[in-house]
Structures are given as C-alpha cells and as structure tokens.
Amino acid sequence: MSESKTCVELPILDISQPLQQSSLSSLAEACKTWGFFLISNHGISRDVYSRIYMLSHQLFSLSSDTKLQLGPSSSSKTYIPHFIASPFFESLRVDGPNYFESAQTSANILFDQQSSEFSELLKEYGSKMTELSKKIVEVLLMSLGNGIEKKYYESEFKNCDGYLRIINYSPPESLEDEVEGLGMHTDMSCVTIVYQDEIGGLQVRSKEGKWMDITPCKGTLIVNVGDMLQAWSNEKFRSSEHRVVLKQPVNRLSLAFFWCFEDEKMILAPDEVVVGEGDIMRLYEPFVCSDYVKFRENNERGKFEKVGFTVKDFAGTSSHSNCDDNNQNMKVLSSCSYI
Numbered sequence: 001m002s003e004s005k006t007c008v009e010l011p012i013l014d015i016s017q018p019l020q021q022s023s024l025s026s027l028a029e030a031c032k033t034w035g036f037f038l039i040s041n042h043g044i045s046r047d048v049y050s051r052i053y054m055l056s057h058q059l060f061s062l063s064s065d066t067k068l069q070l071g072p073s074s075s076s077k078t079y080i081p082h083f084i085a086s087p088f089f090e091s092l093r094v095d096g097p098n099y100f101e102s103a104q105t106s107a108n109i110l111f112d113q114q115s116s117e118f119s120e121l122l123k124e125y126g127s128k129m130t131e132l133s134k135k136i137v138e139v140l141l142m143s144l145g146n147g148i149e150k151k152y153y154e155s156e157f158k159n160c161d162g163y164l165r166i167i168n169y170s171p172p173e174s175l176e177d178e179v180e181g182l183g184m185h186t187d188m189s190c191v192t193i194v195y196q197d198e199i200g201g202l203q204v205r206s207k208e209g210k211w212m213d214i215t216p217c218k219g220t221l222i223v224n225v226g227d228m229l230q231a232w233s234n235e236k237f238r239s240s241e242h243r244v245v246l247k248q249p250v251n252r253l254s255l256a257f258f259w260c261f262e263d264e265k266m267i268l269a270p271d272e273v274v275v276g277e278g279d280i281m282r283l284y285e286p287f288v289c290s291d292y293v294k295f296r297e298n299n300e301r302g303k304f305e306k307v308g309f310t311v312k313d314f315a316g317t318s319s320h321s322n323c324d325d326n327n328q329n330m331k332v333l334s335s336c337s338y339i
C-alpha cells in the first residue's frame, strides 16, 4: 500500500449545545461530501471507556477455543473470529434493545466467575448510544431543511434499533508495512457511531478514490452515514467506503454502534427529500431493509460488508449511471424513475 494519504478535516458537532444554523450547514456539507463528522460533549465519560476497554481486552485475551463457543455459526454472529473479516480482526457483537441480556449471555459463556460488570457497562453504553443516535438522526433531518424532521422523524425512524460491535485488531508483531485490519466497505446502518482509541487507522475514501485518514480527536466520537440513510435521503447524505489500516504493531480496540431501521421497513425517500435543491431524480427503487441485508450477506463479494455490491447495485435506479461511479459492477434494476 503506497498511496499518499492525507487527513480529512471533519466538522465537530457539540451535541450539548443548542443548534446553530451554521452548524447545520457544515454538517449537511460534510455528510454530502464525506458521510462522516465528529461529535463532542456526548456525555460518555473516559472512565466508562477505560472500563469497557479493560474488560474487552480481558475477553479477547481468552483462548480461541473459549471465544469460539460464541460462534460463528449461521444462527449466531456474536463472535467473529480472525480470518473472516481479516487475519487481524475479531469482534464481539452486543445486541439491543436489551444490551444487558445480550452481553450477559456472552459473559456467562466466556468468564468463569459470574459477574455483571461487563453487562452493566454495556447496558449503560447501549442506552447512551441509543439516545445519541436518535438525536443525530433528528439533527441530520433538520439539516435537510423544510421542516423535514417534523414531518418524518417520528413516522419513519421511530422503530430503529441498534447493536454494538466491540472490535479487537491485532496486527502481526513484525509489521514492516501497514496492513488492512478491515477492508473497504460501507455500513448498512442509518448511522454508525465509532469510538476509536488514540492509535487511529480509520480511513475514508474520497469521491475521487483517495484514502484519507480520520485522525483520532480526543473526547470525540466519529459518526458515519450508512447505506440505509443514503438511500432514504436520496443521496443528500453519502454512505462512504471506509476501512481500517494498522500501521503500528500494537493492539487497537474500537466500539462501533450501528443504528438501523427495523428489518421489515420499506425504504423510500419522501418526495420532499428527493426534490431538495432542484434534484428531481429518484435514485433508489423502494426496497425492504432485510432484503438488502440478505443481498449483502448472500453475495460472495459482499461478504462481511466488503464493498463489491452495495445499496446502489441493489436498488439504484438508472439515474445512477450518470453519477460518479467507478464501480464496474453496477447492476441497474430498473429504468429511470422521476417523481
């Protein structure tokens, strides 16, 4: 990997302060260009992070045999071992809405001594992330203008739910060049909230195809738009390709929280959102959320969220053929539709 890289400058939204019009504009701009921004004053203390980190570190230090008791099997994706996403990636999933129960089920299998510390912490983290995700989606809808949030926040987003992935990256000890910890992918969520430690490594791909570093910024969380919101917003918000590269021979831990529509949700951008600023083309056919998830899961090239086929290939109208795309595998499902 020898491409030259640059850091991307993303706006920081102070979520504890009343919203200014200027913050909404820079947010809308960042979400259209990068699909990424940062959140400060999110209300999660350093202490909570260091306790989650300590317990997660203990958990990932257990033997493979112990961890493999959690999966992977076709019915359970709780634990993803090394060599599925990459040789250096493993993760533990904690499902909402009952984060305590989900974490405790794993803890009971993994740890000899019964303790609820891990599950209590994840319950707290899950509920904070839920509140934050709701706020973020509302703010994003506000940034679209025309009172879109008043009309559509409650009716469209009230049944969203989340899950958390605790990810442990362990690069080889003799690391000469950087390696990919998690390959290029887009998220299938509405929004994802990531906490990365000071080691960094998260990169976003620009529209021109250049990899840009998202440098860790103390005390902030990273938010990125996922495929579901890209489709719902008719691409007013971009679900960008991103990846994780490991540049130092040290462990990296991250917490990725995915806020998603319910499985049976039909995704169709409202007319007011499609029209926007003179944009009259509907870029996606209506589709059911779980059908897209299945499409990604069943698609060899889409395995583990690697980009190959994305929501554009699944439900994009032919309006997309005029767009930026350097994806050679565009599969147009139907002809252009106008509202």
Ligand SMILES: O=C(O)CCC(=O)C(=O)O
Pocket: 165, 167, 182, 187, 194, 195, 196, 202, 242, 243, 244, 254, 255, 256
């Ligand atoms: O580990 C990270 O920083 C990002 C993880 C990620 O992109 C994902 O799990 O979808």
Ligand SMILES: [Fe+2]
Pocket: 185, 186, 187, 192, 242
């Ligand atoms: Fe991701």
